[in-house]
Amino acid sequence: MPRxxxxxxxxxxxxxxESLELVLTTxxxxxxxxxxxxxxxxITSRNDVDIANVKNKITEAIKDGGKRKFKPSDYLEIVHLIDMDGAFITEKNIYLDKSLDRLSYREDGIYANNIDNVLRRNNKKQKLINTLIKTDKVYGTVPYRIFYFSCNLEHVLHNIREVENEAKFDFSKKFQDEYIDDLDGFLKLICQNTFSVKKDYASSWNFIKLDNNSIKRYTNFNLLLDGYSKK
Known part of the structure; x- marks a missing residue:
């Protein structure tokens, strides 16, 4: 039997x-x-990551600082999941609100106490995402793909954009409990929904960059799930 x-x-x-591991294992x-x-x-927002080193940072994550002992030949593929966080929205949809102490993601855009900081973050995130979309191999020859949740994971899974960190654990536990023994229900949720971007890989990324799609409720994770569910 092959390894x-x-x-x-x-x-x-x-x-x-917590939300995805058990159902993906199934x-x-x-x-x-x-x-x-x-x-x-x-990774696409970190200060120590840029276009020149982002692939190396991905490889470092794969190796887990040297603690993970798999060789490149042991991997079928690397699947990178990210939140879009409104990275590609237009500048006119970034609004100033001095009362905020953190970014607020809403249907019409991003609200922040410093618009320039959002523009800088989004510009960097765009460049790194565009680099990773075009990346098909990491850690030497290991296949790599990147998929998005928009505006974020909670928005896709629970239709709530902004969730406090403490509540995220409750949501993830609830989601795990709901779908751990319901793979068909999970696949229907992600793959047959109004937020499922039913395009090819490259086109799904072109779609999320358009207009203000990156703050709206979309995912291309269905493309990965469709592939494995048909094997």
Whole structure:
């Protein structure tokens, strides 16, 4: 019997792992092994990441600082999941609100106490995302794909854009409990919904960059799930 290949999911936080790991294991692990790497934030917004080193940062995450002992040949693919966070919205849809102490994501745009900071963040995030979309190999020869939740994971799974960190754990636990024994229901939710972007990989990314789509409720994660559910 051939050795199972590893499908590594790179995610921003523990709640992504909590929400998705068990149901993805059910979907994928007949033939492969599912592993999650929680990077503790958005790689495309980090100060220490730029276009020149972003692929190396992805490889560092895969290696988990040298603690993960898989070789490149052990991997089937790397799946990178990110929140869009309104990264591609137009400047006119970024609004000043001096009363805020953090960004607020709303249907009509982003509200912030400093518009220039949002523009700088979005510009950087756009450049890094565009680099990663065109990246098909990391860690040498390991296949790589990046998928989005817009505006974020909670927006897609629960139709709520802004969730306090403490509440995210409650939402993730609820989602896990609901779908751990209901793979068909999970696939229907993600793949057959109004927010499912039913295009090819490149076109799904072109779509989310248009207008203010990156603050609206969309995901192209269905493309990955469709592929594995048909194997």
């Amino acid at each position: 199972k290949k590893v499908v590594l999911f790179i995610v921003e936080g523990i709640t992504e792992q 979907l994928i692990e007949d033939n492969n092994e599912v592993v999650f790497e929680v990077v503790g934030g958005d």
